[in-house]
Amino acid sequence: xxxxxxxxxxxxxxxxxxxxxxxxxxxxxxxxxxxxxxxxxxxxxxxxxxxxxxxxxxxxxxxxxxxxxxxxxxxxxxxxxxxxxxxxxxxxxxxxxxxxxxxxxxxxxxxxxxxxxxxxxxxxxxxxxxxxxxxxxxxxxxxxxxxxxxxxxxxxxxxxxx
Numbered sequence: 001x002x003x004x005x006x007x008x009x010x011x012x013x014x015x016x017x018x019x020x021x022x023x024x025x026x027x028x029x030x031x032x033x034x035x036x037x038x039x040x041x042x043x044x045x046x047x048x049x050x051x052x053x054x055x056x057x058x059x060x061x062x063x064x065x066x067x068x069x070x071x072x073x074x075x076x077x078x079x080x081x082x083x084x085x086x087x088x089x090x091x092x093x094x095x096x097x098x099x100x101x102x103x104x105x106x107x108x109x110x111x112x113x114x115x116x117x118x119x120x121x122x123x124x125x126x127x128x129x130x131x132x133x134x135x136x137x138x139x140x141x142x143x144x145x146x147x148x149x150x151x152x153x154x155x156x157x158x159x160x161x162x
Contacts, residue, residue: 086128
């Protein structure tokens, strides 16, 4: 009598001899699924990196802005303690260089309160030789941050009357 294994194998030449393995229960990822997963992960990572960079820039801008405010306060304090005169560029340059900024980073524009014949008064840019007792000035201080390019302005009123 012929061997049943030999007979069965001889009838199906494309099927290997041995136990049959059912591959229908196995799962795996296709190439399309892998590509979609990588694309989605890349999109999420790009969004996270963008948000991180945005927060770093915002933080840097806030630091520069706070530094500008501090410089303006320091400059106004120097002007308050200075003797009244027609030009405070020396004091403003001293504040700029004390911060490590270039001289000229802080600019002042000056106006003097001028009384008109009709009794009114207004601030005007005038050539001034000296500040007299009772004169009132406005000094507009403009500071430009050397690294961020931000600018802030502060208006100071100064009088020789104490």
